[in-house]
Amino acid sequence: MADTYRPDSAEQLRELVAWASAEEAPLEVLGRGSKRGLGRPMQAQAGVDMTGFTGIIEYEPDELILAAHTGTPLAEIQAELAAKAQDFAFEPPDLGPLLGGEAGQATIGGTVSCNLAGPRRVKSGAVRDHFLGFHAVSGRGEAFKSGGRVVKNVTGYDLCKLMCGAYGTLAVMTDVTLKVLPVAEETRTVLLVGLDEDAAVKALTAGLQSAYEVSAAAHMPADIARASGVSTVRKSGGAVTALRIEGPPVSVKHRAKKLAEEVLHGHGETHELQDRTSRDFWAEVRDVRPFVGLDGTAVWRISVPPAEGAGVAKRLGEAVSGARYYLDWGGGLIWLAVPQGEDAQHASVRAALGDSTGHATLIKADPEVRAAVPVFQPQADGVAVLTKNLKDAFDPRRVLNPGRMYAGV
Incomplete structure (x- = not known):
């Protein structure tokens, strides 16, 4: 990757993405890089460093609303919330150490883009359930916004749900607004x-x-x-x-x-x-600390219906060599560590799902392994068509984090 650009205004970002779209120059969108190892490796011509978009824009403790630029460190925001005895109810994990980095490096933009929620998801929901609004630049180089300051304010398409979990492949968000809640005493x-x-x-x-x-x-x-x-x-x-x-x-x-x-x-x-x-x-x-620091180990995140968690875990233990795992979300989430080898045993892992409606995501593995195997659960034909159509609508030239989730998309 030859160059890294660091825009510090929405207009600079829009001009950069518009140039990339016109030149068909793929961009890697980064915050502080704590989640760079999530998803498939990308071949990008340039990087977009979003740390120029930092700081809390608006925080109203009485209204339980916080808006911040996407490059703002999550730890900085949580410190501000803690001073008012508040926090994000979705309990965001810190996967930095698991992915070989430092703790405390996550940004709010990366957390929202990857839809990362912790153990309280069974009670309070995922990130997308607390995501109220955003401003962004699409892969066409067009600025747009969606949502606002309250939950029930959406007319038309709820783009918050779409951006949350898109891993930066549809648009570059510059700021986000989220609901916060009091911390348990x-x-x-x-x-x-x-x-x-x-x-x-x-x-x-x-x-x-x-x-x-x-x-x-x-x-x-x-x-x-x-x-x-x-x-x-x-x-x-x-x-x-x-x-x-x-x-x-x-x-x-x-x-x-x-x-x-x-x-x-x-x-x-x-x-x-x-x-x-x-x-x-x-x-x-x-924070998946049981699997932090294990050399030569791949880590999978497997989501299944909670009632099927025990059965899937047993099949994983029997079918996957060297498997170690634990269950969260009442049995609905299985964290699995396996010897990495050349393919992270992806065929055996996904075969163990059986007829379950669950999905397996490769969270941690060396770049060459993530390039060789499907990192995200392979999509059914109809879903794959929808995914392609969404990418065509938001980023037709494939310039934003190209191929990070699925090859060609």
Whole structure:
């Protein structure tokens, strides 16, 4: 990549993309590069450094609204929110260390573009559920905007849903507006020890379907739990099944007690992680820390219907050589680590999905592996046509992050 451009105004960005479109010069769109290893490697003629678009534009704590330029560090925004006891309810993960970089380098634009949500997704939804509006420049070099400051303000197409998870392949966003929520005053986690995957998913499902507002539900097999950075989990001696309760202290104490006594009593003996330890455990789950620093390892993110999580996990363990995994989202998300080899065992991983409606995404692997295998779940013919048509509409010359998600698109 010969040159990197750093526009610092929407007009400079529009002119740059218009030039790239006219010259058919592919561009790699970057924030601080913390997610550069996500997706397929790209052959770009130039880079677009979005760190010139930085800073919080508007923050109204009483209205639970925040707008920021897309190059703003996520950590900077979260520090501002923390001063008002608020945060993003979708609990964004920090995948920098997993991808071989530093912690704390994510930007708000990259987080939204990749639709990255943590354990609280089972209760609060994904990034796109909190994404209210944006300004952007399309691959045609045309400036446009969508959405606004409230949830129910959309007429016509809801482009926020489209941009969230597009990995910068349709447009370059310059600023985003998101909903924020108060931070929970206290958190506790109820643990069950020694369950297999089937029993764990049943317990997680029972907790999520209860009246006690479980905000996260995960299961770590024994080998993962024994390597945990949380001593209570590490010393448990077996697999750990965890359900989180958040809110006002009195309410949290009451609901955690009732969850253990009324919902989980038939699933085994329960233990409890208190506030600080509970937060540490869920940060570990959120940031995929069990698989950080493993040389020669590929990491997959597999999304399935929660009821099918245990079965898919078992098939992965049987069919994929050297597989290690843990479950989040009540069984609906499987984080899988496998020996990388030449192809990250992609055929075996996707075959293990069976008839499930789930999908597998290769999150971490060397560039040559990501270039050789489908990183994202191969699309059905009808979906592939829709994807191509969207790319034609927003970026007909294929200049924005070309091929990052699918070859030729």
